[in-house]
Amino acid sequence: MIVDLFTVIVQIVNFLILLFLLKKFLFNRIINIIDERENQIGKQFAEAEQKEKDAKLELEKQRKGREKLEREWEDNLIKIKREIEAERGKMMEEARVAVNEAQGEWERAIRAQRDAFLKELRKLSCQQVFLISKKVLADLADNRLEDQLINSFIAQLEGLDGRQRQEFKRDEFKGSGGQIRKNKVEINTAFPLSEEAKDLLIRKVKQLVDRDALPVFYVYPDLICGIELKTESKKIAWSMEHYLDLLEMGFEDIFMGNKEIVNLKDKQDIT
Amino acid sequence: MKITPDHIIYWQWEGFNLNATIVFTWLVMLVLVLISWLATRNLVVKPKMSRWQVSLEVVIGFIREQIREITQQNPDPFIPFLGSLFLFISLSNLLDIIPGFRPPTGSLSTTAALAICVFFAIPIYGISRIGVKKYLKQYLEPSVLMLPFNIIGEFSRTLALAVRLFGNIMSGSLIAGILLIIAPLFLPVIMQVFGLLIGQIQAYIFTILATVYIASAAQAENELQMKKGKEGSENNE
Numbered sequence: 086m087i088v089d090l091f092t093v094i095v096q097i098v099n100f101l102i103l104l105f106l107l108k109k110f111l112f113n114r115i116i117n118i119i120d121e122r123e124n125q126i127g128k129q130f131a132e133a134e135q136k137e138k139d140a141k142l143e144l145e146k147q148r149k150g151r152e153k154l155e156r157e158w159e160d161n162l163i164k165i166k167r168e169i170e171a172e173r174g175k176m177m178e179e180a181r182v183a184v185n186e187a188q189g190e191w192e193r194a195i196r197a198q199r200d201a202f203l204k205e206l207r208k209l210s211c212q213q214v215f216l217i218s219k220k221v222l223a224d225l226a227d228n229r230l231e232d233q234l235i236n237s238f239i240a241q242l243e244g245l246d247g248r249q250r251q252e253f254k255r256d257e258f259k260g261s262g263g264q265i266r267k268n269k270v271e272i273n274t275a276f277p278l279s280e281e282a283k284d285l286l287i288r289k290v291k292q293l294v295d296r297d298a299l300p301v302f303y304v305y306p307d308l309i310c311g312i313e314l315k316t317e318s319k320k321i322a323w324s325m326e327h328y329l330d331l332l333e334m335g336f337e338d339i340f341m342g343n344k345e346i347v348n349l350k351d352k353q354d355i356t
Numbered sequence: 357m358k359i360t361p362d363h364i365i366y367w368q369w370e371g372f373n374l375n376a377t378i379v380f381t382w383l384v385m386l387v388l389v390l391i392s393w394l395a396t397r398n399l400v401v402k403p404k405m406s407r408w409q410v411s412l413e414v415v416i417g418f419i420r421e422q423i424r425e426i427t428q429q430n431p432d433p434f435i436p437f438l439g440s441l442f443l444f445i446s447l448s449n450l451l452d453i454i455p456g457f458r459p460p461t462g463s464l465s466t467t468a469a470l471a472i473c474v475f476f477a478i479p480i481y482g483i484s485r486i487g488v489k490k491y492l493k494q495y496l497e498p499s500v501l502m503l504p505f506n507i508i509g510e511f512s513r514t515l516a517l518a519v520r521l522f523g524n525i526m527s528g529s530l531i532a533g534i535l536l537i538i539a540p541l542f543l544p545v546i547m548q549v550f551g552l553l554i555g556q557i558q559a560y561i562f563t564i565l566a567t568v569y570i571a572s573a574a575q576a577e578n579e580l581q582m583k584k585g586k587e588g589s590e591n592n593e
Contacts, residue, residue: 087359087360087362087464087465088362088464088465088468089373089375089377089465090465091371091372091373092362092373092377092378092463092465092466092469093468093469093472094469096377096378096381096460096463096465096466096469096470097469097473099378099381099382099385099469100440100441100444100469100473101473102385103385103388103389103440103444104436104437104440106385106388106389107388107389107392107436107439107440107443108436108440110389110392110393110396111388111392111395111396111412111416111439112436112439112440114396114399115396115399115412115413115416116416116432118399118400118401118409118413119413119416119417121401122401
């Protein structure tokens with residue numbers, strides 16, 4: 086017989102014992118270890134995934150933060166640029182105003198200096214011209230300059246036409262107290278007149294302008310070598326002031342850079 | 357020459373024979389348990405582990421994956437039984453290479469004992485999974501007329517399991533012995549190598565067949581449900 090029943094039973098028992106021993110010493114332990122390792126690996130994977138997620142979230146957070154900072158930086162930059170531009174404009178405007186003021190001051194100072202210089206020049210010129218003319222006339226004709234001026238003025242009175250004489254005649258003279266004084270005329274000179282000269286002038290005024298005129302004489306040094314006949318609104322005069330004005334205009338033109346010098350001959354006498 | 361190691365009697369007492377099958381079975385058991393105990397004494401979870409642990413984990417992992425693929429279920433409840441079968445048969449056949457060793461699997465008593473274990477394991481696993489009623493109902497499928505054939509099928513496949521393993525291993529040992537007489541120089545070596553290969557293949561076949569039988573019993577409920585589902589859908593159509 087190939088099959089031995091006793092051996093079969095023993096082998097069944099042997100296999101069951103082997104099953105029990107292997108289950109205890111091998112399979113359970115190995116399976117537990119494998120499962121434990123798988124769990125551990127699973128946990129590590131889960132942790133890794135969680136960390137990856139966290140890292141992605143952190144990355145996203147950092148990216149958003151960086152973008153926000155960049156935006157803020159750009160906004161600040163634009164704001165600062167605008168502020169700088171505004172400040173620059175303001176400073177430029179202030180500088181322009183300051184320059185204009187300085188230029189105005191400077192021009193005013195220059196003008197003041199020029200005016201002062203011209204005034205001084207005029208005064209000195211007048212004095213010099215008067216002295217020179219006086220000396221020249223004295224040397225040439227043995228006449229006094231004042232007499233020549235009076236003669237020249239009388240010649241001017243003689244040159245008045247009838248209409249001009251009537252206008253002088255109709256004009257009224259308002260006194261200092263407000264009272265109206267008819268027929269009063271002022272004869273102003275830059276120098277004191279002699280009695281002969283006064284009589285001559287009264288006579289000529291009565292003869293040439295108004296028979297009822299009552300001339301009053303005054304001395305004004307500012308007339309600059311001149312003589313004038315004056316009512317309330319009319320005046321006839323002769324002085325060097327006009328010539329000096331032309332001289333001053335010539336100097337002004339020189340100062341202002343005009344190359345054309347005023348020709349004194351082109352200017353007319355004014356009365 | 358003795359066909360089966362059952363006939364090699366080492367010790368006898370009142371009708372109880374201590375034959376080579378039992379002795380070499382104890383030897384295989386001792387080796388397996390010793391290796392298991394030694395290898396699993398200091399198990400570690402860390403990647404740095406002993407070679408024994410790695411080897412056993414590879415073997416167990418292989419068995420586990422095979423069972424998972426065949427049963428399509430959690431393999432852990434089946435592993436102790438099927439793994440013990442495989443390891444016992446495999447080591448018995450492997451030790452055949454040692455001169456003087458008679459593999460217990462070359463004894464019909466051993467293969468019959470293993471087949472009987474499988475025979476009883478099938479209903480145990482089946483009933484534990486799907487219950488007595490459903491398990492017994494399988495024998496009436498597809499009709500009551502098939503009951504005797506199903507019962508015969510149960511016995512015949514158990515017999516086939518036992519005889520297939522016994523025949524293959526016994527024939528391998530016999531061929532090696534005969535060739536040793538005819539051409540003692542080279543052929544026995546080649547045949548021994550083939551014998552090793554055949555031994556491992558038989559261990560694999562035995563275990564796979566046992567897995568399939570157990571799995572078919574445990575999966576009966578799923579198949580029935582799937583069948584019912586299909587029929588229901590066809591009726592609806």
